[in-house]
Amino acid sequence: VRVVRIDEERELALCEDDQGERTTVEIALVSPVEPGDRLLVHAGTALTRAA
Amino acid sequence: VKHVDEYRDAELGRAVAGEILATVEPGRHYKIMEVCGGHTHSIYKYGVDDLLPANVELVHGPGCPVCVIPMGRVDDGIALAHQPGVVFTCFGDMMRVPGSDGTLLDAKAEGADIRMVYSPLDALRIAKQNPDREVVFFAIGFETTAPSTALTLKRAKADGVQNFSCMCSHVTIVPPLRALLDSPDLRLDGFVGPGHVSTVVGARPFEFIPADYGKPIVVSGFEPLDILQGVLMILRQLAEGRCEVENQYKRVVPYEGNLRALEVMAEVFELRPHFEWRGLGFISHSGLKLSEAYADLDAERRWTVPGIRVADPKACQCGEVLKGVIKPFECKVFGTACTPERPIGTCMVSSEGACAAYYNYGRFAREREVV
Numbered sequence: 001v002r003v004v005r006i007d008e009e010r011e012l013a014l015c016e017d018d019q020g021e022r023t024t025v026e027i028a029l030v031s032p033v034e035p036g037d038r039l040l041v042h043a044g045t046a047l048t049r050a051a
Numbered sequence: 052v053k054h055v056d057e058y059r060d061a062e063l064g065r066a067v068a069g070e071i072l073a074t075v076e077p078g079r080h081y082k083i084m085e086v087c088g089g090h091t092h093s094i095y096k097y098g099v100d101d102l103l104p105a106n107v108e109l110v111h112g113p114g115c116p117v118c119v120i121p122m123g124r125v126d127d128g129i130a131l132a133h134q135p136g137v138v139f140t141c142f143g144d145m146m147r148v149p150g151s152d153g154t155l156l157d158a159k160a161e162g163a164d165i166r167m168v169y170s171p172l173d174a175l176r177i178a179k180q181n182p183d184r185e186v187v188f189f190a191i192g193f194e195t196t197a198p199s200t201a202l203t204l205k206r207a208k209a210d211g212v213q214n215f216s217c218m219c220s221h222v223t224i225v226p227p228l229r230a231l232l233d234s235p236d237l238r239l240d241g242f243v244g245p246g247h248v249s250t251v252v253g254a255r256p257f258e259f260i261p262a263d264y265g266k267p268i269v270v271s272g273f274e275p276l277d278i279l280q281g282v283l284m285i286l287r288q289l290a291e292g293r294c295e296v297e298n299q300y301k302r303v304v305p306y307e308g309n310l311r312a313l314e315v316m317a318e319v320f321e322l323r324p325h326f327e328w329r330g331l332g333f334i335s336h337s338g339l340k341l342s343e344a345y346a347d348l349d350a351e352r353r354w355t356v357p358g359i360r361v362a363d364p365k366a367c368q369c370g371e372v373l374k375g376v377i378k379p380f381e382c383k384v385f386g387t388a389c390t391p392e393r394p395i396g397t398c399m400v401s402s403e404g405a406c407a408a409y410y411n412y413g414r415f416a417r418e419r420e421v422v
Contacts (some may be wrong), residue, residue: 018055026172026202029312038054040250040303043192044170045199047309048250050054051302
């Protein structure tokens with residue numbers, strides 16, 4: 001998914017998949033991230049950033 | 052789509068398949084295990100094995116999170132779900148896994164409050180919205196899912212959520228691989244290593260496979276070209292007499308893994324002395340439980356669960372499928388008594404299960420000749 005917006009305080013990000021569906025993702029394990037970054041997400045948690 | 056289209060290019064696929072054909076030794080039969088259920092799903096969805104020479108056999112491993120949960124553990128979950136005031140939450144696939152007397156879906160039909168969630172955070176949200184109820188999250192999965200559970204438990208503790216707890220059935224990937232390698236039933240030439248687990252643990256934990264057992268392993272991605280390239284890298288190692296850990300999935304897997312995820316897991320979990328795996332039996336230090344620091348969020352300490360070991364149904368051969376000893380279509384009940392609509396065994400439940408992958412993509416039987 002691609003990061004759209006970040007809530008740094010709660011370590012959450014609003015993300016969008018390639019079909020345009022949006023979801024909130026836990027980013028504590030990969031922060032800092034920026035809008036536009038692509039994340040690999042599993043069970044609602046971002047595990048890594050795609051290079 | 053970035054990171055997708057370029058790994059599904061048919062022409063490139065045929066080119067890699069040609070390189071594989073040129074690398075194999077005629078007359079030698081190669082058995083390569085793909086560890087992860089996600090790989091099994093992709094292999095049959097995209098017909099990857101049709102591009103391989105007949106003497107390269109893919110064997111399906113134990114890396115499907117739902118498939119390895121034993122029946123007794125499902126019974127424990129159902130017992131918790133029937134406790135007064137409990138909202139029991141779990142991933143969707145888990146609801147259809149048979150216990151000794153039905154599934155969580157059956158228990159829901161009987162009146163238990165069982166809800167499907169997409170993440171542990173959803174379960175925590177339900178707890179916050181229902182302070183008068185006890186919300187239990189049935190945590191399953193390998194190191195890919197465990198960090199999400201760990202972060203949720205940290206949040207629950209930090210937010211002082213008292214009515215949330217976790218029935219922890221997380222497992223780790225290395226002990227079952229070692230058990231398979233020690234098994235006399237199976238002769239393997241190499242492993243397609245688990246891509247998503249490796250985003251967390253990295254590639255380093257697999258170094259024991261070449262070091263102790265003399266087999267190559269290539270951590271690979273999940274698109275068809277990823278898997279084909281992973282197989283090619285294994286075959287090249289064998290052809291060149293090499294034996295090492297290689298990382299085909301570098302675009303998301305750092306060799307050292309995600310250190311922050313490993314830290315949070317080490318804080319929240321500790322290893323159980325042993326844990327039962329469906330078909331593989333008890334394996335030492337292969338399951339996780341909550342650490343002492345998080346014991347107050349352990350559902351198995353809040354309530355007593357039966358904890359009774361239940362034998363698999365006699366007709367079901369999930370154990371042999373999970374060990375790669377038989378192919379799904381060789382099971383006596385595959386596609387007849389056991390289907391995705393009415394599964395007997397766990398391998399037919401999840402899309403990552405080998406039986407479901409064979410069934411859904413029409414691989415009812417397969418005769419392959421050794422060249």
